[in-house]
Amino acid sequence: MFELNSKRLPRHVAVIMDGNGRWAKKRLRGRIYGHKEGANSARDIVTCSRRLGIPYLTLYTFSKENWNRPQTEIKALWGLLERFLKSETPELIEQEISLRHIGDLQGIPPKMLKTLRTTEELTARFDKLILNLALNYGGRQEVVQAAKLFAADIASGLIGPGQITTEMFSSYLYTSDCPDPDFVIRTGGELRVSNFLLWQIAYAELYFTEILWPDFREADFMEALREFQSRERRFGRTGEQVRTSIENGVELGIQSGR
Numbered sequence: 001m002f003e004l005n006s007k008r009l010p011r012h013v014a015v016i017m018d019g020n021g022r023w024a025k026k027r028l029r030g031r032i033y034g035h036k037e038g039a040n041s042a043r044d045i046v047t048c049s050r051r052l053g054i055p056y057l058t059l060y061t062f063s064k065e066n067w068n069r070p071q072t073e074i075k076a077l078w079g080l081l082e083r084f085l086k087s088e089t090p091e092l093i094e095q096e097i098s099l100r101h102i103g104d105l106q107g108i109p110p111k112m113l114k115t116l117r118t119t120e121e122l123t124a125r126f127d128k129l130i131l132n133l134a135l136n137y138g139g140r141q142e143v144v145q146a147a148k149l150f151a152a153d154i155a156s157g158l159i160g161p162g163q164i165t166t167e168m169f170s171s172y173l174y175t176s177d178c179p180d181p182d183f184v185i186r187t188g189g190e191l192r193v194s195n196f197l198l199w200q201i202a203y204a205e206l207y208f209t210e211i212l213w214p215d216f217r218e219a220d221f222m223e224a225l226r227e228f229q230s231r232e233r234r235f236g237r238t239g240e241q242v243r244t245s246i247e248n249g250v251e252l253g254i255q256s257g258r
Helices: 020-026 031-052 064-068 071-094 110-123 139-155 166-170 218-230 239-247
Strands: 012-016 056-063 097-102 129-137 183-186 205-208
Touching: 020 031, 031 056, 031 071, 031 129, 031 218, 056 064, 056 071, 064 071, 071 097, 071 110, 097 110, 129 139, 139 166, 183 218, 205 218
Parallel strands: 012 056, 012 183, 056 129, 097 129, 183 205
Antiparallel strands: none
């Protein structure tokens, strides 16, 4: 097992936090118990990312599809998220972590939305770590929303229909001021991306683990990062080109142009 190379850490890690319900069921407890313990894992990963100097972290917290769950669970989950944000805001400020929301505002319960906006405002000036919470988020919905905004700018004459590029389109996404994720982690054993950052993860390295989210802690995160650093990221180039560039001190990568 090799040590992490601080110069080869991902700039942006995105995490699909899966397995809370199954973790609780194994312990003959309700699903909310699993969500509560999962919040501790989230705290661990945020703290570790800040210490390592990873500049961007996105956590898939509540998807558009999660509205299909039982209403009792949905209500309890939003209440848990609201309390978690309130309790963690002082720590975010102390660690100079900026919290941002990505997703649809419509539908978020008013109390939760107020807490979310307050935390965003209190941490907006920080840049040690940008922590994106994907709340009420769906990747396809994000692309459709971006297309609508782009079409509106064409209709108003701000841009021409022939001017679109991938970089320009990216500027209409929720993550317009973030680099695309280099690394996507999914816990819980499922092998899919579940409508998460579909545009942004085109060149991301994917990492799947059987570990259920409440059990995924700092040691597991470090192991995932070691796996990331063991991979050769070619972006369409040959392995020889990549190795030559690394030897010459040239960093390879495809960003979204923002």
